[in-house]
Amino acid sequence: MSRTPIKLTLVGDDGAMYESAPKVYPHEVPGRFGNLRKIAAVVLLGIFYGLPWLKWNGMQAVLFDLPARKFHLFGLVLWPQDFPWLAGLLVIAGLSLFFFTALAGRLWCGYACPQTVWTEVFLWIEQRVEGTRNQRMKLDAAPWSASKVRIKATKHALWLVLALWTGFTFVGFFTPIATLGGSLLHGEAGGWVTFWLLFYAFATWGNAGFLREQVCRYMCPYARFQGAMFDRQTLIIAYDEKRGEPRGRARKDGPAVGDCIDCSLCVQVCPTGIDIRNGLQYDCIACGACIDACDGVMDKISRPRGLIRYTTQTSLAGAATRILRPRVLVYGTLLLAALTAWTWSLAVRMPLGVDVLRDRNALYRVASDGSIENAYTLKVMNKDVVPHAYAITLVDGDGVTLVGAPLVAEVEAGGIAAVAATLRAAPGGPSMRNVHLRVAAKEDDRQVREEESRFFSPAPGATR
Amino acid sequence: MSGAPGEDAGTRRLRRVGAVLWPSFFAAGVATTVCFAVLDPGAIDLPRWLPRLDAMGIYTLGFAAFWVATTAASAFTALLLEDRR
Structure with a gap:
């Protein structure tokens, strides 16, 4: 029996006190789910950046006017005494999250979460400025040079503009945005307003530019408890092991292999840096990037798409998936009841x-x-x-x-x-x-x- | 709080900081909302040694105070859950 020496790398060889988490460089691939994500991002960001500018009866349509202690929602004025409606709205939002999670898994994470959406935009800027995955990895590994400084400075300048505009918009939900814009242009904005603008800009820049998938993996409470809403009939993204394994490239006279050619593209595109072929993991935000990547490869090697696909654990095991099940019905009923009660109480509310x-x-x-x-x-x-x-x-x-x-x-x-x-x-x-x-x-x-x-x-x- | 296998010290540290700051931020936000839904900042008698603050200032200060309190509680919990080695 020959002994293979195990290669050891000592942490801290480079002088650092600790080894930091390896940076994830998501590879960009075109595809159906990528397009869906882009559409969702454009729509959601459009709402976020556009809403404060919308007028309703000559007033800002959506304004949580904190100094005046009044919330304006499309002509509806909520006062501090109307706080239960706001709480009701949060309850409805929570129940919707439960309902859609039980039905379709982590739709929220993949398409709608601000963390995902802003990361997507920041990544898009990074890709335009720094190039493809390989170019980005090379750039980061390269020693500092004039061109590296120029590229990095360009990226951060663009990020900063977007982050500041995001902070400005955020504050614009709480103080009339047109007035805010004017006072900022004239350098007369109040200290608190400026503080919150910068605070939110900094949070955007840090979360979407640097922390990214770490927020989902280490900071997000939803990522931890969404498993409680899951069952075997919930829509997940999964690798069809029966079809894919044993993975490898087929050779003449070689052993029979599955459809997975082990190109590792599904790993390269993953924004959280996981390998979906290892099964359902809580790090998976269900964005569908690996589906797009794998479908592209299957097309190239003339195999049917769907080696990685949206499916359920029941369906993977060969049984039929039931959409209407107690869990979905209970969440659905609760959601409907909360929605009805909320709308009704608002309709009969005495102004x-x-x-x-x-x-x-x-x-x-x-x-x-x-x-x-x-x-x-x-x-x-x-x-x-x-x-x-x-x-x-x-x-x-x-x-x-x-x-x-x-x-x-x-x-x-x-x-x-x-x-x-x-x-x-x-x-x-x-x-x-x-x-x-x-x-x-x-x-x-x-x-x-x-x-x-x-x-x-x-x-x-x-x-x- | 012991890390998952294969998790390095840097990731663990980030995870701890995140686990303390983010839930406390969230809780402070909720507390601030509830607090000022009931209290009108214009009707609060602040101690005299504080500078005069407008409504936005009092909201900000209130949020900061809540966040300090919730961060302290979260950090203390993290400390108590730490494995003694």
Whole structure:
């Protein structure tokens, strides 16, 4: 038995304290799924970069106006009190993720995740500037020269422009983007706004330019728990082992081989640097790049496509795949219920909010004629998109009257009015009474709110 | 937290930093959203030694404070889960 010496490489031979993760240089191949990914990226980025510029009734259509504490969504104005709707939207987003994961696997990761989409764009720029996979590897290995500096500087300049524009757009969702653009051009942008713009630009540049697949492998919680939504009927990308093995190139008189010629193209194109032929791995973001690569090779060697394909574990084992199964039905029902409840509650939402605040300084005061008065401030919030006039009345008198009733509050669309109100009663009543104030829009009788408050009088027999 | 086989020290370190920073960032974002959905920054009485801040400043400061707290908790968890060798 001959002994083959095992070649050892010592970590740190190059002086580094640790060996860093090998950089992944994805190879670019044309194909169906690559096109799909590009379309998804263009559509999603188009929405992201375009949405803040869209106007709706003369207002920015989507604006999470933090300084004014109002969210504008296509004419709908959400206030901090409407927070449950926002939470509901997140619940719906979560359930959609569950539903689509159970049905079609990691569609989100491969096509829609911002991490994937921006990495795709940054990689596209890298490929235009630095060239093909081999050219990029050669460039990185080469010593620093004027041309290497020029190439790298060009790449980073382009990355930086895109990252800064991304940060600008991001901030533009939270502060009116046209004003923001103007103030930036004149160098008058506020410190906080500038900070968030740079912070988000830096995060984009780092995540899409450097961290890339490491985010999916080490930082993403979804990558960890998506397995819980999977079953054997979930759509995955898999290598057909029965058809491909034993892999190798067929030779005359040689042993029979499978369809896999071991060209390793599927590994070269993988953005997370895995070998799909090793089976289902949680590092796989299901982008389909290996399918495109393998289909191209199969075409060249005149074999049927689909050695690597979208399939299910059941189907690979030779059984039929069932789409409707308990898991899918449960997630689907929950999603539908959440969507219906959310839409319904938003449709019947009353665009009027009322807060009744008692005067903090005194429980009551005694007027010159001996009657008892309590002072209040009514905050009337018009959450509608048109201005309204509201009539303020007292519902159940119980001996108490609203001075000057009915009071009228005119409130602009999306505005708040503070209305001072005084309630009056004859002396000698109970020391505390519940009163109900009613605010009603004059032209829209569906917009009515009643708020309860207290009316205090001196305790009977008490001396002042 | 022991790494997967074949994982080198650099990757492990990156993974630890990521595992601390990212979930805490996420949790701080949620906490900030919930906090300021209830609290109006205009109605908060800040300590006098703080510089006067506008709404954006208070949001930023609030987020930073939450992130420091969540990062500390995440980092402490990572430390406790560390294998003692």
